[in-house]
Amino acid sequence: MRTQSALAERIADLEGLDAAPKDVVSRVFRERPVEPQTLERVARALGVDAYTLYKTSSEESLQVGRAEGYETPAATRAWWPAAFAAGALMLLVGGTWWFAGDTPPAITKGADAPRPRLGLGTPTLTVLSIQGDRDGRLADALGTSFSEVFKVATNTSAVLTRELDPASAASRLRTDAVIDGEVVTVGRLSGIRLYLYSNGVRRQVWAESLPTTALEHARDETASRASLAVRRAMGMPVPMDALRHFPLAPVQDDYLRGELFLDRPSNELNVRRAQSYFESALRQDANFARAHAGLCRTFLEGHWMDNEETALRDAARACGQ
DSSP: OOSHHHHHHHHHHHHTOSSOOHHHHHHHHTTOOOOHHHHHHHHHHHTSOGGGGSOOTTSOOOOOOOOTTOOOOHHHHTHHHHHHHHHHHHHHHHHHHHHTTOOOOOOOTTBOOOOOOSSSSSOEEEEEEEETOTTSHHHHHHHHHHTTTSEEOOGGGHHHHTTOOHHHHHHHHTOSEEEEEEEEEETTEEEEEEEEEETTEEEEEEEEEEEGGGHHHHHHHHHHHHHHHHHHHTTOOOBTTSOOOOOOHHHHHHHHHHHHHHHSOOOHHHHHHHHHHHHHHHHHOTTOHHHHHHHHHHHHHTTTTSOHHHHHHHHHHHHTO
């Protein structure tokens, strides 16, 4: 990214925002205090880990120089006893909180380096109904999985939030985060997408595609992977081997349509349409492995349409990604 404006526009594209968050990016570049989630957003747009943007104790702070012989005014020196007392009080309160047991989860071996997270204590979270989840069992599985780390609102809260958007639900229930999502079915496949609302911003944090017939049996595993994605998005530690890449909604839409045409009878029209959708997905997300695999299959499927040597060479290139 060459400019702050370009970075802000990239964030807007990734999160589907109507306006680029230029003021947020400006605060980061001016080293002003920002929320940990803001650094997560900037890091994702830059394609780096968020911890690389944190300022460490070894970095010098920008200070205004003073003339030689300058002496701190007496009025300023008088504040030091009060500041010391305030610091001692904070340590006392913090120690009480720690021994009360309301502390962050321990970091286990093989987990990412710890990052700041929302507030003190255990974050609170609400799971709204998932569009396309007819029996509500996916939302129930998500709530069960999230409850291992978060304080999850009870099922009865659904009565209070049934007609509310994530922002209104967070305000009414006074929770740190709200999860909502959708299940989109295209042909034999279904796409699951989850969105996290926190600190006034709603963004996609997870997506996966699987056969519709497998939804019933894969529900708990899907909820477990989604829980890790939400924890990572909120700056909490996750295992190093946890899946990190997921397609954004427009990318997943193109992938699902490509699979739809590839499942249809093998003729030139269907193969060409499948190729165009997989290529569209890869133009938006070059790291989407499933789209690479789909494009590979279209070249193998349609080798008879063009020069066979050329088609097989294209297939080898696509399959090698």
